[in-house]
Amino acid sequence: MAKKEYSFYPGCSSQKAASASNYQTSVLTMCETLDVQLNEIPDWNCCSASIGYAGGGELPRLALSARNIALSEQANPGQDIVATCAACWLATKETQERLHDDSSLMEETNQALAEAGLEVQADGNIRHMVEVLIEDFGFDELGKHVKKPLEGIKIAGYVGCQTNRPFGIAGESFENPMYLDKLVETMGADPVENYDKKVQCCGGALAFSEPDKSQALIKEIIEAAYDGGADMIVTPCPVCQMNVEVYQGQINQKYNTKFEIPVVYYSQLMSVAYGAGVKEAGLDGQVIRATKLEEIARK
Amino acid sequence: MSNLNTQMIEKYRNSFLREVEANVEEGEWVKMCMQCGVCSGSCPFGPHWEHPPQEIFMMIRAGKRDDVLTSDSMWMCTSCYNCIVRCPRGLPITHIMHGLAHYAHRLGLAPKENPTHKFAIKFWDNLTRTGRVNELKLGLALYFMNGFSEGIKTSLKMKDIGLGMWKTKRLSPMEIVGGHKCKDVSGLHKILAKAREIEESKAQKFSG
Numbered sequence: 133m134a135k136k137e138y139s140f141y142p143g144c145s146s147q148k149a150a151s152a153s154n155y156q157t158s159v160l161t162m163c164e165t166l167d168v169q170l171n172e173i174p175d176w177n178c179c180s181a182s183i184g185y186a187g188g189g190e191l192p193r194l195a196l197s198a199r200n201i202a203l204s205e206q207a208n209p210g211q212d213i214v215a216t217c218a219a220c221w222l223a224t225k226e227t228q229e230r231l232h233d234d235s236s237l238m239e240e241t242n243q244a245l246a247e248a249g250l251e252v253q254a255d256g257n258i259r260h261m262v263e264v265l266i267e268d269f270g271f272d273e274l275g276k277h278v279k280k281p282l283e284g285i286k287i288a289g290y291v292g293c294q295t296n297r298p299f300g301i302a303g304e305s306f307e308n309p310m311y312l313d314k315l316v317e318t319m320g321a322d323p324v325e326n327y328d329k330k331v332q333c334c335g336g337a338l339a340f341s342e343p344d345k346s347q348a349l350i351k352e353i354i355e356a357a358y359d360g361g362a363d364m365i366v367t368p369c370p371v372c373q374m375n376v377e378v379y380q381g382q383i384n385q386k387y388n389t390k391f392e393i394p395v396v397y398y399s400q401l402m403s404v405a406y407g408a409g410v411k412e413a414g415l416d417g418q419v420i421r422a423t424k425l426e427e428i429a430r431k
Numbered sequence: 432m433s434n435l436n437t438q439m440i441e442k443y444r445n446s447f448l449r450e451v452e453a454n455v456e457e458g459e460w461v462k463m464c465m466q467c468g469v470c471s472g473s474c475p476f477g478p479h480w481e482h483p484p485q486e487i488f489m490m491i492r493a494g495k496r497d498d499v500l501t502s503d504s505m506w507m508c509t510s511c512y513n514c515i516v517r518c519p520r521g522l523p524i525t526h527i528m529h530g531l532a533h534y535a536h537r538l539g540l541a542p543k544e545n546p547t548h549k550f551a552i553k554f555w556d557n558l559t560r561t562g563r564v565n566e567l568k569l570g571l572a573l574y575f576m577n578g579f580s581e582g583i584k585t586s587l588k589m590k591d592i593g594l595g596m597w598k599t600k601r602l603s604p605m606e607i608v609g610g611h612k613c614k615d616v617s618g619l620h621k622i623l624a625k626a627r628e629i630e631e632s633k634a635q636k637f638s639g
Contacts, residue, residue: 144564147611149603151566151596175614177562180555182510185529186536186548187555190456195626199619240633244626248618297512298525306516333475333511337554340573341546342476346509349475378592419595 133167136268138259139208140170141200143220144178145370152217152370154417158399159216159261161413165277165406166269171211173204179223182294183337194237195244197227202245202252212257214264216399218294218369225258225299262368262398263301266311271318279407280431281320285424287401288324288357288365289313292372293333307331315398316366319405324360329353334375343382350376351383354391363424364394366401373397378419394422404429433539440496447496454634456530457523464488470514470524476507484514484524487531500540505532506547549576559623562613567606 145152146159163170177200178184180193188196201224204213215221231238231254242251265274289312297306304311309331313323332353335346353376357365367373377395384391396418403413410429415422443450451458464485471483482490482504490499505528514524532548535541541548550573557569574589575582586593596602613619 144558144566144611147563149600149606150611151601153601154599177613177619178558178564180558181564183547183551183554184558185456185533186541186551187533187559189533189537189627189630190530191630192623192626195622196619199622240629241626243629244622247621247625248615250618250622293509293511293513298515300516333509333513335475336509336511337550338476338507338509338547340570341550342479342507345476345479378595381591417599417601419599419601 133269133273135167135169136264137169137171137208137211138214138264139204139211140172141176141204141213141215141220141224142172143176143215143217143370145217151374154414155216155370155373155397155399157412157414157417158397158403158408161403161408162399162406165403165408166274168264170214171208173200173213174207175203176200179220181219181223181337191237191240191244193223194227194230195241197224198231198241198245198252198254199248199250200224201228201254201256201258202250205253205256206250210256212259212264214259214261216261216370218260218292219371221258221260222294222299228254228256228258260295260301260368262295262311265315265398266301271314274315274402275318278318278320278405280405280428282316282401282405282425282428283320285321285428286324286361286363287316287321288327288360288362289316289330290327290353290357290365290367290372290376290395291330292367292369293331293336294371295368296331312366312368312398316401319401321401324357324362327356327360327362329356334372336371336375339371339375339379343379344386346375347379347383347386350379351387351389351391354380354383354393355389357393358391362393364396364422366396366398368398380420392420394418394420394425396422396425400425436538436540439538447494447499448492450496451491451531451534455527455534457526458530460522460527461488461491463520463522465520467519469517469519470522473513473517474507475511475513476509480504480507484528487528497540499531500535500538501542503542503545503548505529505535506542506545506551508532546576559620561610562616562619563611565606565610567602567604568610571607 146156316323339346574585
């Protein structure tokens with residue numbers, strides 16, 4: 133397959149020494165195998181995520197994402213924008229759709245952007261990396277690159293909220309999306325069947341502000357994975373990953389549980405299956421080490 | 432009471448629904464709610480809402496302005512979008528809740544001690560300062576949002592998580608001095624100021 137190029141919006145959490153820097157590492161490794169070139173949007177800004185609404189309001193929030201789209205149109209014309217973070221994708225895609233469908237919003241946004249000498253068209257596609265994998269490659273093609281099948285690992289595919297709703301992945305249902313399970317299978321691992329908490333909310337940003345209420349949800353997500361016999365959980369979202377991984381100690385104290393289950397990104401599974409080492413797959417970034425994956429990566 | 436709040440009470444004396452339609456993001460959808468309650472049943476924080484979404488919609492129509500705007504209900508939204516995809520009438524419920532929360536904040540009516548309200552404002556301030564989120568400063572601001580001694584207690588409670596993130600290079604103490612930022616921060620600030628100016632003048636112009 134010929135090299136594919138995309139305009140890349142990494143987002144705040146993917147930066148160096150930020151909370152999802154290991155996600156970024158594995159995405160770059162995965163893309164190298166797939167011959168994907170990611171052209172970073174120059175001087176991109178935060179999308180204001182799912183909690184920026186309170187201070188921001190509608191137009192300032194749309195203007196943030198519009199600035200990114202405008203910079204992408206300038207630097208990477210004609211290329212689809214691809215985000216790896218669920219919130220980045222959602223905010224940018226929502227902005228693109230709303231500007232596209234509402235000429236007065238478009239006009240107002242461009243009035244704001246003009247203050248910095250920018251202009252937006254917003255007529256291109258805004259995609260999640262998972263969409264690129266499924267739609268531009270497909271499971272068969274993704275499977276062809278597997279060098280070390282992830283045999284003997286059982287994995288709960290935790291899709292979460294914002295990669296799934298309100299946009300979701302074409303052809304998948306909101307209530308029971310199957311693509312993550314298919315991807316797990318394609319990499320040679322064993323998906324947990326009927327993982328009933330696969331689209332349950334982890335609390336999102338409210339894990340910070342309402343820890344008790346959020347951790348009650350996270351507990352259910354982990355419990356259901358254990359019930360399905362999972363060795364680890366896989367997710368496409370940086371907030372899901374962090375929330376489900378790092379609060380296990382606090383949940384154990386609160387609920388007298390003994391949770392210690394690794395939570396990894398799909399791109400880490402793929403990197404290892406494609407032959408990458410522990411570091412290239414970002415596995416040294418796990419707070420709870422994914423030992424079964426590391427063993428395969430070291431082989 | 433804020434000036435804007437007094438102004439809005441005067442302007443929409445007879446109809447809170449019209450006030451919401453004019454000033455709240457996606458507010459024109461409120462009247463379409465048919466009170467089925469699917470949103471409330473689908474919400475992961477459902478039991479924690481003083482007034483679940485469909486009740487909020489009815490309260491808006493009933494003119495319960497203060498009860499709605501001072502409620503901490505909207506601040507329970509985790510942005511999971513479950514309500515949006517399930518609503519049989521297609522109401523963008525998540526956006527309406529965000530819009531109501533923002534409007535309540537603008538009017539100075541949002542519950543001051545609600546942790547999500549405080550966190551959300553800190554998040555916006557954090558990201559707009561440099562154009563990118565500084566996770567370390569955001570975390571610390573959050574721990575210390577209830578004062579210094581509370582902050583020390585929270586920091587101690589959270590220290591294992593911080594250490595875990597630091598050891599795996601997912602958090603850097605260096606973020607406290609510099610950190611990631613946009614090059615054209617001043618351009619970004621100009622864009623945001625203009626966007627806010629346009630939004631405010633639009634609200635003034637609306638005559639129902």
